[in-house]
Amino acid sequence: MNPALMIESLPALLKGTWLSLQLLTAALVLGMALAVPMAIARLEAPGPVRAVIAFYISFFRGTPLLVQIFLVYYGLSQFDFVRESALWPFIREPWFCAVLTFALHTAAYTANILRGAIQAVPAGEIEAAHACGMSGPLAYRVIILPRAFRLALPAYANEVVSMLKATSLASTITIMELTGTANTIVARTFAPYELFVTAAAIYLVIAAILTAALRALEYRLARHQRAPATSTAAIAGDAHVQA
Amino acid sequence: MDVLMGWGGQLLHGTLVTLEVAFAALALGLVWGILAALAQLSRWWPVRQFGFLFTLVMRGTPELLIILIIYFGGSVTLTGLAKALGAASGFVEIPAFAAGVFALSLVFGGYAAEVLRGAFLAIPKGQIEAAEAFGFSWWDAFTTVRLPQIWRFALPGLGNNWVSLIKDTSLVSVVGLEEIMRVSGMATAVTGEPFRFYLIAAIVFYALTTSNGLLVAKLERRASRGERELVR
Numbered sequence: 054m055n056p057a058l059m060i061e062s063l064p065a066l067l068k069g070t071w072l073s074l075q076l077l078t079a080a081l082v083l084g085m086a087l088a089v090p091m092a093i094a095r096l097e098a099p100g101p102v103r104a105v106i107a108f109y110i111s112f113f114r115g116t117p118l119l120v121q122i123f124l125v126y127y128g129l130s131q132f133d134f135v136r137e138s139a140l141w142p143f144i145r146e147p148w149f150c151a152v153l154t155f156a157l158h159t160a161a162y163t164a165n166i167l168r169g170a171i172q173a174v175p176a177g178e179i180e181a182a183h184a185c186g187m188s189g190p191l192a193y194r195v196i197i198l199p200r201a202f203r204l205a206l207p208a209y210a211n212e213v214v215s216m217l218k219a220t221s222l223a224s225t226i227t228i229m230e231l232t233g234t235a236n237t238i239v240a241r242t243f244a245p246y247e248l249f250v251t252a253a254a255i256y257l258v259i260a261a262i263l264t265a266a267l268r269a270l271e272y273r274l275a276r277h278q279r280a281p282a283t284s285t286a287a288i289a290g291d292a293h294v295q296a
Numbered sequence: 297m298d299v300l301m302g303w304g305g306q307l308l309h310g311t312l313v314t315l316e317v318a319f320a321a322l323a324l325g326l327v328w329g330i331l332a333a334l335a336q337l338s339r340w341w342p343v344r345q346f347g348f349l350f351t352l353v354m355r356g357t358p359e360l361l362i363i364l365i366i367y368f369g370g371s372v373t374l375t376g377l378a379k380a381l382g383a384a385s386g387f388v389e390i391p392a393f394a395a396g397v398f399a400l401s402l403v404f405g406g407y408a409a410e411v412l413r414g415a416f417l418a419i420p421k422g423q424i425e426a427a428e429a430f431g432f433s434w435w436d437a438f439t440t441v442r443l444p445q446i447w448r449f450a451l452p453g454l455g456n457n458w459v460s461l462i463k464d465t466s467l468v469s470v471v472g473l474e475e476i477m478r479v480s481g482m483a484t485a486v487t488g489e490p491f492r493f494y495l496i497a498a499i500v501f502y503a504l505t506t507s508n509g510l511l512v513a514k515l516e517r518r519a520s521r522g523e524r525e526l527v528r
Contacts, residue, residue: 111506112498112502114505115459115501115502115505115506115509116463116498116501116502116505117463117464117465117466117467117477117501118463119466119467119469119477120466120477120494120497120498120501121498123477123480123481123490123494124490124491124494124495124498127484127490127491127494128490128491128494128495129491130490131488131489131490131491131492132491214355214356218356218357218358218359219358220358221358221360221361222358222360222467224360225360225470232358232360232361232364235361235364236364239364239368243372244372245364245365245368245369245371245372246365246369246372249361249364249365249368249369250365252361253353253357253361253362253365256356256357256358256361257352257353257356257357260356261356
């Protein structure tokens with residue numbers, strides 16, 4: 054181990070880390086935007102639409118992400134109509150392909166998590182919403198989805214960490230994110246332990262931060278289920294006695 | 297018209313290599329998983345911490361990075377060893393197959409340890425006490441009371457990890473192993489039809505993951521045949 058080399062390469066690795074985080078954010082935001090309508094349609098849409106979405110989810114969950122990236126990045130360029138289309142300047146770009154594939158990939162996993170969460174919303178709450186005269190879309194917006202998001206959060210936290218790790222596959226299509234940068238420096242210096250272990254440590258730190266942040270969010274969203282602070286409890290108890 | 301364009305034999309061979317990597321990593325990974333789960337359940341604080349650290353690192357580091365560390369790191373270490381022993385002067389490279397199996401087994405072990413520890417702890421204490429009351433030795437209680445239930449509790453989790461492992465074998469193509477992804481890449485280079493061959497690779501993986509998913513579900517039903525079924 055050569056600590057000097059680790060410190061020397063840190064700026065380059067952190068630059069790669071920034072790109073990894075950009076890929077992750079873009080994929081998660083786009084993926085969530087796709088996943089919510091997909092999860093609802095998976096449960097509410099007519100049969101054929103449900104079947105198509107079910108197949109989409111099982112395909113993206115049942116094949117490796119590496120195959121999916123190669124299909125998009127290398128595969129699409131095989132077709133003349135793609136190369137002649139207006140989208141070609143985008144599809145040619147590795148960055149665009151990586152974000153697109155990651156988003157489609159995480160959308161499948163997230164839609165599956167959300168579907169389970171929507172189904173786990175207690176039936177009584179949905180019946181109550183309908184009994185209050187709420188329409189389907191309104192009940193989804195104010196009752197079902199907020200409840201489902203909270204139920205989905207622990208599983209979604211795992212998905213976020215798994216997508217952080219998945220961004221490393223962008224290096225296979227020439228993107229210089231964290232893993233790609235480390236790999237390039239290894240090819241020059243031939244010091245695999247120094248570079249790859251430093252990169253692994255950076256991934257671990259980010260994963261720990263993301264996990265802690267999502268756990269804090271989960272804790273905050275469950276605040277109405279916790280006992281109130283002791284002082285308020287005492288006051289509430291007194292009020293009860295007086296009443 | 298041959299949809300495989302004459303690459304059928306190579307693709308079949310690639311699929312077999314994929315399966316070999318997956319099964320070898322599963323067998324070795326179960327060993328790491330059991331050892332790490334035992335470490336996490338240990339009485340000694342340093343051993344426990346080591347077990348948890350192993351799981352944390354294996355779950356928090358990208359699988360691709362672990363493969364790169366084992367492959368390139370292993371080669372550097374071996375070359376250094378060979379030089380120290382004066383055996384060889386050149387560069388010693390570890391085979392991509394061995395590096396891939398070892399790396400993926402570590403990843404599988406990290407995830408399996410969590411599942412196995414949970415399954416071990418899920419067995420009601422009263423049953424172990426009952427076994428002791430009947431005069432079972434620790435080993436007898438383990439094999440007749442604990443083990444069948446660990447299998448049942450751990451199976452859904454291990455099944456998921458196994459399907460993930462099958463998909464992760466595609467990453468070993470990055471260090472040059474000629475499994476299904478690599479063969480598809482070679483076919484692409486020759487024929488200029490990337491979509492066709494990566495789609496074939498996708499179909500092969502889809503068939504492997506869905507069939508193994510069904511197999512795990514069947515094993516689960518068999519393992520819990522003595523349990524009361526949920527009324528749906």
